[in-house]
Amino acid sequence: MKKIILLAVGLAMLTGCAKQERVRQSEFMLDTICTITIYNEENKDKSSDELISEAFELCSDYEKIFSRTVEDSDIYRINHSNGQPVEVSDDTIEILEIAEHYSELSAGAFDITTAPLSVLWDFEGEAPHVPPAEEIEALRAKVDHTKIKTEGNTVTLEPPVEAIDLGAIAKGYIADRLSEYLRENGVTSATISLGGNLYAIGSNEEENRPFYLGIQDPKAEDGSILGYVTTSDKSLVTSGDYQRFFIEDGVRYHHILDPKTGYPSDSGLCSVTIISDSSVDGDALSTSCFVLGLDQGMELINSLDKIDAVFIDNDGNMYFSDGFDGEIEYTPAE
């Protein structure tokens, strides 16, 4: 018997067909459910479970830097600095520079200084309601991304800006860091899901095929999938009006704000999915395009190299960027 087992193991090693068990863990982090699944890794010292636990520790470290509400985070200290310079980490400087890039690229549709408006709308609160118009107007005047000044490792918020919020970009930045960490530690096949941010490392080695990353049906309340994007080594990020919202007098008020009005963006889109190499680009662009709307958003996506998108409008129509004519494939769910 022993001989047979040894022979089987030996054969599996020779033919390279020893299949690794898929390992998956979920944690509640970044205000959402985060799941990491490893399909294959070649790390001689650490198990897949250990690698996932370490990745979650890294995620928690980033949350402690980027959170608006965790006291002592870089963002908390910036928001409580009363206009004084604040010393922050390299990661915070980097993410602020990326945010500024997308604010410029989107002509202000993406703006992390919308923070006071998000606090006022309080979409995560117990009983959110539409704030008084005068209050929205007063806080809209505090939105201006050009007033975030960085020099070396210091950040200063100049008046009228009082606060920033990385909710539209942090998950993408963190997904990139986690994928780097896992790759550096021998992971060749894995998926990372941080709420609406998905990232595929390599392809699905368990089934010898690319990964199928799902786009949620924005109109289905059970979170069912509308279709799949077939891809390897890519990020897929969705911004949707169904992710955080409340209904008042029959109207849906969702968490993606138009910095120009101070109200939830009313561009006619209800879901924007970006497919890109880096998840921080996808995260910033999904929010940007949601606010820009179909025409301007799709024009922006088609002007960018190696970035693709699927937009869904309020009537359920789907729109695909040019890359779907060849490189990327979309398959509707059955």
Ligand code: AMP
């Ligand atoms: P996302 O789900 O990535 O589209 O990001 C939405 C989150 O980003 C919201 O919950 C707010 O915290 C913040 N936010 C809302 N509107 C904007 C905007 N126009 N630009 C940047 N951040 C925003």
Ligand code: MG
């Ligand atoms: Mg985003």
